[in-house]
């Protein structure tokens with residue numbers, strides 16, 4: 590008997606890669622998405638796969654499934670600062686009402702539940718690198734508040750279902766991730782810089798470019814998340830790549846990797862843009878025996894090859 594996984598946001602960047610991994614490990618997958626930021630292109634290769642069933646629906650509405658379910662992976666959400674600035678209410682609804690519905694499925698089916706949380710719950714962090722014990726520094730009313738607070742609520746609701754209803758739950762805090770299937774125009778730094786570089790257009794570095802991020806390749810991230818779901822650890826775990834760099838260094842790296850003629854231009858720094866971000870992954874290393882394997886140069890080669898087909 591195959592195990593059944595439900596993936597919300599299955600047509601998104603991470604949801605579709607997770608779906609592929611689950612199918613390759615022998616799961617049946619029921620994917621849900623309403624295509625607000627997901628794309629049918631990310632799952633079109635699964636057409637005709639008897640182990641994959643797709644339901645087009647908004648996960649803030651009641652989710653009706655008439656079969657047993659073993660795992661619920663809640664990945665539905667806009668994830669780019671530009672997206673959630675445009676649709677802050679939908680972002681808050683999917684993080685709150687959507688998490689409630691997904692937890693309801695897990696409770697009803699006696700399934701294990703994993704929520705895709707985020708390094709954004711640490712806000713503009715005052716502790717560096719960020720450990721899971723850090724409570725964060727988030728502006729509730731700033732432009733990122735809709736996403737950050739929805740994800741913080743999602744974590745709190747997950748723990749409430751765990752404590753009150755004894756649902757088996759997992760919380761992954763996902764740090765910046767990149768790879769094929771990111772949307773070219775989603776506004777995040779990886780697709781923005783790569784598409785600018787491939788068109789030999791100016792690379793738009795925000796602020797002075799001294800803010801830092803740490804980028805994890807998607808296959809590493811999904812493997813870490815899979816191990817977390819299969820572990821018996823029910824407190825939050827950071828998954829990300831701890832190799833940290835400034836956005837100026839990252840722009841240079843993209844110019845080098847694409848052999849672009851682009852020059853760097855500086856644009857205003859968006860409000861509340863975190864100044865530094867780097868995961869402390871000691872927990873993942875110890876508990877999941879996981880650490881990232883794909884170095885940036887390799888991950889970028891694969892990502893750039895994908896974007897070349899899209900620009």
Ligand code: UDP
Pocket residue numbers: 669670765776777778779781782793794795796800801802836858859862863
């Ligand atoms: N960024 C940039 N130029 C761009 C897009 C983003 O310099 O065209 C910067 C942004 O200010 C942030 C970092 O790159 O400091 C990562 O931004 P992203 O939107 O990818 O995600 P975040 O980590 O801020 O959620």
